[in-house]
Amino acid sequence: MKKTLGTLTGIVLIALSVSAVADEQTEIGKKIYERAFGRGCGTCHDIASNPQLTANIKAGTLDRAKFEQVIREGKGGMPKAIDEIMKNKAVQKAGYTEELALDALYKYISNK
Ligand code: HEC
Incomplete structure (x- = not known):
């Protein structure tokens, strides 16, 4: 019984931390989307829906690869x-790499 409880507590804790990481990722993606270039990606x-x-x-x-390519290289009226x-302050605070920041942004837009 004790062991079962311990295992359950472990599972609950893991589930909680996984969801906390997912929330942080979405939150950072949102901040990028709303603040990039001072006015956010949404301005354009x-x-x-142009x-x-x-x-x-x-x-x-x-897909994620094409998304990244446009973000890195720009495209027509789309700035690099x-x-x-x-x-972005949220990206710096979380210590995100470019990959992680792009994942967060892509994920946020996918669920928008
Ligand atoms: C100054 C306006 C402007 C801003 C700000 C802007 N974009 Fe764009 N974006 C465009 C335009 C215009 C295009 C279309 C370019 C083309 O197809 O020639 C585009 C295209 C894109 C594409 C390619 C879409 C496709 O289906 O091929 C991606 C990805 C993209 N933008 C992401 C972003 C993200 C993420 C942000 C914020 C970090 C952002 N853009 C901010 C103007 C903007």
Whole structure:
């Protein structure tokens, strides 16, 4: 019985920390989305669904690799954004690498 309780407590603690990490990731993704370039990605991407950023990610037509390529290299009217993302205070505070920051941002947009 004691052992079962210990195991259960362990499982609950692991579940809690996994969800805390997931929440932190979404929160950081949100901060990047709302603050990049001072006015956020939404200034260009939430209007008239012109460049269909969110829709394409949700539809699976813009995968993580293509997403990263556009963020790193820019595309037409889309400015290069990696430096801007790494300047974000939430990213710096969490000590995120470029990969982790892009994962967080991609995940946030996927669930938006
Ligand atoms: C100044 C306006 C502007 C801002 C700010 C901006 N974007 Fe864009 N973005 C664009 C435009 C315009 C395009 C379309 C480029 C094209 O296809 O020629 C685009 C395209 C993209 C694409 C490619 C979409 C596709 O389906 O091919 C991604 C990914 C993207 N933006 C991500 C972001 C993210 C993430 C942010 C915030 C960090 C951001 N953008 C901020 C204007 C902007």
